[in-house]
Amino acid sequence: MEREKLPTMYSLAQSDPEQALIPRAGIPAQDLAQIERIMAELGRMRAVERRIMHSAQSFMKLNETDMRAIRQLISAKHAGQAVTPGLLARHLGVTTASVTKMIDRLVAGGHVVRKAHPTDRRSWQVEVSEETHLAAREQLGRHHAKRFDVALGLSAEDRDVVIRFLAGTSDALQDSLYGVEPEASESGQ
Template sequence: MTANAVKEGYWYGQETVAVEVLNALRDYRSAEAAMRRRTGSSMGMGETDLLALRYLLENERAGRDVGPKELAARLGITSASMTTLVDRLVRSGYVVREPHPTDRRALVLRPTKGSDLEVRNTLSGMHGRMLDVAASLSRGESLVVMDFLRRIREAIDQVEPDVKPTGQN
C-alpha cells in the first residue's frame, strides 16, 4: 500500500488495492484534463472547444452530420453557450456552418480541413506514446483493462443527477 493512497484520496480512510486503483484512475483523469488544457491553449481554444472539435472530427470521419443541438447535448451545454462556442470556432477557422442536406431550416457543423491537420499535428506524439503503452499489454491484460473501464463507466453512468448532498433538503 502506498502512503498516498489514503492521504490523497477521498475514499474515507480505506486502505485497499481498490483505493490505489481508483486513485490511479483519478490521477490519469487529471493528467488527461491537463493535457486537454495545454492542447487547447496551444491551439488558442478552451477545453470545451477542443472536445467539440474532436466530436465533430470523429463524426466527419464516420460520415455523420452533426448539428448544434446534438453537439450541445453531447457537451452538456445550453443552446446559448452552444451559439457562443460555435461562433468562436467559426471565427477561429476550425468549423464552418453549412445548410443541412435534407432540412433547409437546420444547420450542420463541419470541421475545416485545416482543423483536422492541426489537431493531428498537435496530438500525434501523445497519441503515439499512448498507443505504444496500450500495445505493450498482453491480450489478457488488455481484456482486463477494457472490462474494468467498461464497468467503471457503467458505475459512473448510474449516478443519479438529483441526489442532494447530505444535510440539504
C-alpha cells in the same frame, strides 16, 4: 524529462484513516498496496491528460467546451455524419443559444465552417476546418495514439483484465453518481 509524480491522495491511510468509506479489515496489506497503486496511477494519468488538454487548449486558443465540440465534429466527419447546431448542443449538454454563440466564435476564429445541410434545406451543418483538424491531430491525437501502443503491447488476456477493470470502474462511478446500488445488493447476493 521528469515524470508526473504519483499523487498521495489515494493513500487509504491519508484519504480514509477511519475506514469510513473503505473498511479494510481482513484485506492483506499487499492487496491494499496494489489497489492504492492502481488508484494513484489512474490519478497520475488524469493529471497528465489535463496537462495535455491545457497545452492543446492554449495552443489552439480554445476552452474546454470548444475542444469537446471540435472532437465531436472530427469524429462526425470521420463517420460521414452531418452535425447540426442542435445535435452539437445536445452532445455538449448546453442550450442551442449557447452553441450558436460558440459556433459564431469558432467560425470567426477559423476553427469551424458552416455549410448547407446535405439532406435538409431548412438546416445547416457545422464542420471542423482542415487547419483545426490538423492542429487537433498534432496537439491531442499523437498523445492519444500512445495509449494504443501500450494496449497493443499487452496480451489479449491482460487487455480483457484492463477492459473489465475500466468498465467496472466506470459503471460503479456512474451508479454512485445517480445513487444506484450495485446489482449484487439489489438481488440480495
